[in-house]
Amino acid sequence: MTTPIYLDNNATTRVFPDVVEAMLPYFTEQFGNASSIHAFGSEVGGALRQARRSLQALIGAEFDHEIIFTSGGTESNNTALRSALQVQQGRNEVITSAVEHPAILSLCDWLEKHEGVVVHRIPVDRQGRLDIDAYRAALSDRVAVVSFMWANNETGTIFPVDGLAEMAHAHGALFHTDAVQAVGKVPIDLKTTEIDMLSLSSHKLHGPKGLGALYLRKGTRFRALLRGGHQERGRRAGTENAPAIIGLGRAAELALTSMAEDNLRMAALRDRLEQGLVQQIGHCFVTGDPLDRLPNTTTVAFEFIEGEAILLKLNAAGIAASSGSACTSGSLEPSHVLRAMDIPFTAAHGAIRFSLSRETTEAEIDRVLEVMPDIIAGLRQMSPFWSEEGARPDGFAPAYA
Amino acid sequence: MWDYSDKVKEYFFNPRNAGALVDANAVGEVGSLSCGDALKLMLKVNPATDIIEEAKFQTFGCGSAIASSSALTELIIGKTISEARKLTNQDIADFLDGLPPEKMHCSVMGQEALHAAVAAYTGEALDEDDHEEGALICKCFGVDAGMIERAIRTNKLTTLEMVTFYTKAGGGCNSCREPLEELLADVNKAMVAEGTIAAAEAYVFGSAPKPARKKAQGFVIPDQPPAPKPPAQPSAPVQIAMPTPAPAAVALAEAPVAAPAAASALTPAKEAILVARLIEEMRPTFRADGGDVELVDMEGALVLVSLTGACSGCQLAAQTLGGIQQKISQALGRSVRVMPVAKS
Numbered sequence: 001m002t003t004p005i006y007l008d009n010n011a012t013t014r015v016f017p018d019v020v021e022a023m024l025p026y027f028t029e030q031f032g033n034a035s036s037i038h039a040f041g042s043e044v045g046g047a048l049r050q051a052r053r054s055l056q057a058l059i060g061a062e063f064d065h066e067i068i069f070t071s072g073g074t075e076s077n078n079t080a081l082r083s084a085l086q087v088q089q090g091r092n093e094v095i096t097s098a099v100e101h102p103a104i105l106s107l108c109d110w111l112e113k114h115e116g117v118v119v120h121r122i123p124v125d126r127q128g129r130l131d132i133d134a135y136r137a138a139l140s141d142r143v144a145v146v147s148f149m150w151a152n153n154e155t156g157t158i159f160p161v162d163g164l165a166e167m168a169h170a171h172g173a174l175f176h177t178d179a180v181q182a183v184g185k186v187p188i189d190l191k192t193t194e195i196d197m198l199s200l201s202s203h204k205l206h207g208p209k210g211l212g213a214l215y216l217r218k219g220t221r222f223r224a225l226l227r228g229g230h231q232e233r234g235r236r237a238g239t240e241n242a243p244a245i246i247g248l249g250r251a252a253e254l255a256l257t258s259m260a261e262d263n264l265r266m267a268a269l270r271d272r273l274e275q276g277l278v279q280q281i282g283h284c285f286v287t288g289d290p291l292d293r294l295p296n297t298t299t300v301a302f303e304f305i306e307g308e309a310i311l312l313k314l315n316a317a318g319i320a321a322s323s324g325s326a327c328t329s330g331s332l333e334p335s336h337v338l339r340a341m342d343i344p345f346t347a348a349h350g351a352i353r354f355s356l357s358r359e360t361t362e363a364e365i366d367r368v369l370e371v372m373p374d375i376i377a378g379l380r381q382m383s384p385f386w387s388e389e390g391a392r393p394d395g396f397a398p399a400y401a
Numbered sequence: 402m403w404d405y406s407d408k409v410k411e412y413f414f415n416p417r418n419a420g421a422l423v424d425a426n427a428v429g430e431v432g433s434l435s436c437g438d439a440l441k442l443m444l445k446v447n448p449a450t451d452i453i454e455e456a457k458f459q460t461f462g463c464g465s466a467i468a469s470s471s472a473l474t475e476l477i478i479g480k481t482i483s484e485a486r487k488l489t490n491q492d493i494a495d496f497l498d499g500l501p502p503e504k505m506h507c508s509v510m511g512q513e514a515l516h517a518a519v520a521a522y523t524g525e526a527l528d529e530d531d532h533e534e535g536a537l538i539c540k541c542f543g544v545d546a547g548m549i550e551r552a553i554r555t556n557k558l559t560t561l562e563m564v565t566f567y568t569k570a571g572g573g574c575n576s577c578r579e580p581l582e583e584l585l586a587d588v589n590k591a592m593v594a595e596g597t598i599a600a601a602e603a604y605v606f607g608s609a610p611k612p613a614r615k616k617a618q619g620f621v622i623p624d625q626p627p628a629p630k631p632p633a634q635p636s637a638p639v640q641i642a643m644p645t646p647a648p649a650a651v652a653l654a655e656a657p658v659a660a661p662a663a664a665s666a667l668t669p670a671k672e673a674i675l676v677a678r679l680i681e682e683m684r685p686t687f688r689a690d691g692g693d694v695e696l697v698d699m700e701g702a703l704v705l706v707s708l709t710g711a712c713s714g715c716q717l718a719a720q721t722l723g724g725i726q727q728k729i730s731q732a733l734g735r736s737v738r739v740m741p742v743a744k745s
């Protein structure tokens with residue numbers, strides 16, 4: 001078999017060799033605790049400062065102390081929402097969208113159910129775009145915090161977060177964005193926005209896993225989630241994961257250096273993939289907002305077949321992708337994102353996400369285009385919803401995408 | 402990705418009997434697009450002999466759904482209708498060398514399609530659809546929300562402990578405790594509103610005392626002859642005791658302790674000792690698989706045991722519990738229920 005093709009970069013990315021190399025000394029010689037007074041610690045402290053500045057540059061933060069390192073996107077999201085609810089006395093409502101990552105949605109479910117918080121989940125349209133009117137209607141001076149993701153992990157659809165942040169501020173609400181899928185993939189310049197808090201995760205941009213950061217705009221009131229030592233200026237206790245932070249710093253530098261050209265190339269490859277699939281295979285369509293989305297992500301919904309079966313066949317052909325299918329998650333419901341977009345069940349179950357990276361090549365995309373038609377045809381042959389003549393006559397009419 | 406057995410992979414990648422059967426005279430269709438599972442089973446039954454001569458399937462579903470459908474056709478071809486209707490979903494899972502707990506519903510779908518096809522052939526009415534539903538709550542024993550809710554409602558359950566006794570949910574690694582508590586609280590709340598239980602009885606989220614932990618009561622195991630050595634384990638780590646037919650390692654019928662004839666006359670203490678010894682003798686089998694089983698307590702018809710080991714083995718354990726239950730019931734001469742409990 002040929003070398004495996006990895007097109008699941010929204011799940012996680014390969015740690016770049018450069019990043020590994022930057023990290024290694026901090027496991028061995030430079031193992032000191034940055035808080036210590038002796039020489040072992042001080043060198044680590046310097047490297048951490050450098051990493052913080054690299055990340056600051058990537059997201060365009062005005063000050064480096066606006067960055068709080070955490071254990072990942074999930075912790076950043078939990079910290080941000082809980083802190084906002086605590087500092088916004090007298091406000092107990094949260095606005096978010098129906099298509100957020102579970103790291104927001106299941107937290108909101110919990111807050112709603114057990115902590116008396118009122119949650120507004122703003123719907124999206126068939127292309128995954130936010131219903132701004134519904135957002136406007138939900139805003140009031142009871143809202144403590146608004147949290148909208150920057151880019152959707154399944155469809156890549158981008159929300160206009162800077163505008164959304166201004167709307168939140170008009171009502172005195174704080175604004176948080178889960179930018180886990182956006183950081184490193186789209187230009188971000190926080191100092192020119194009104195965003196108060198932003199979550200990011202290292203392993204989505206070729207850094208190590210188990211590390212993330214919360215951007216907290218200077219002057220934004222804050223309550224720590226984890227209490228203990230004075231690390232991160234008392235905002236996130238616990239000895240810093242120095243090697244990982246240094247790795248993320250390096251990953252941020254790499255992303256910033258080549259983002260412009262990487263994005264052009266990835267978008268071209270993604271378009272080639274989408275067009276090839278749609279042309280060769282009937283009864284499938286691209287989901288998400290074609291005009292504003294991540295350059296690396298595409299989710300294509302194949303009708304009348306189920307996603308896990310497609311993934312298993314792709315895997316056998318050496319191609320790694322992922323699906324919004326119910327079966328891979330163990331529940332019977334297909335992806336909440338595709339359902340929120342009103343994608344019919346017939347197609348939502350057969351949705352496959354391909355997420356490219358800076359390393360993806362044209363040859364890899366062409367290989368996918370080579371194997372997909374047979375995989376889809378083979379599975380449709382086995383499907384009770386498919387007949388020799390094609391879809392059942394009442395098959396769907398994709399009015400969207 | 403799922404941990405599928407080689408047999409599941411084989412039947413997914415090279416399915417037998419896939420496609421339409423034009424001259425079928427019995428067709429069963431179950432599932433729906435919305436739940437992501439659908440199976441159309443087509444049979445050609447010889448009306449003179451009632452023998453299923455051909456079987457084909459069309460499946461919309463994941464890898465294990467396709468493999469289960471294909472396995473089903475292989476299992477029933479050549480059988481008579483009355484033989485085929487005895488087939489259970491466990492037979493399909495066994496044929497495939499097991500399915501992940503989250504995927505057991507695929508084998509259930511196979512069984513349902515078969516029942517539907519048989520009913521279509523014989524012209525009988527179908528039983529109500531009992532397709533599993535809801536999120537899978539307890540991964541150890543494969544118990545979903547729908548089943549738990551039914552148990553809570555029919556038996557008016559108001560404690561977590563009872564939910565575990567009735568459904569097994571939460572009896573393994575206990576990591577589903579939080580969703581289980583939520584579900585119990587929600588269903589009880591609805592039952593109060595419907596007037597089926599009193600508000601004072603209802604379980605309120607977070608109100609549970611510490612998980613009811615049974616302390617071992619120190620059964621003394623009298624001197625016993627050295628436990629018969631279990632035969633060398635085959636290298637494959639999976640597949641320990643399936644309930645039927647009981648493999649040699651767990652087959653204790655001939656073991657010196659079992660004295661079924663005299664059993665009915667045993668005092669509770671003697672029964673407990675007998676049970677403790679039976680379980681003691683099964684431990685090597687569990688340990689060979691990296692797990693363990695211990696007797697925790699006995700109360701009437703309930704035998705409480707603690708199971709340890711990798712949670713991935715729990716499905717296996719669930720099947721094995723059936724085996725233990727049989728052995729003990731046999732030895733005591735009355736039927737008992739073996740329940741796993743969390744051990745402190």
Ligand SMILES: Cc1ncc(COP(=O)(O)O)c(C=O)c1O
Pocket residue numbers: 010011071072073074075101103149151152153178180181200201202203210211212
């Ligand atoms: C949009 C989004 N938010 C949050 C997360 C969680 O991040 P982490 O894995 O770092 O906790 C992910 C990763 O899957 C994500 O895609």
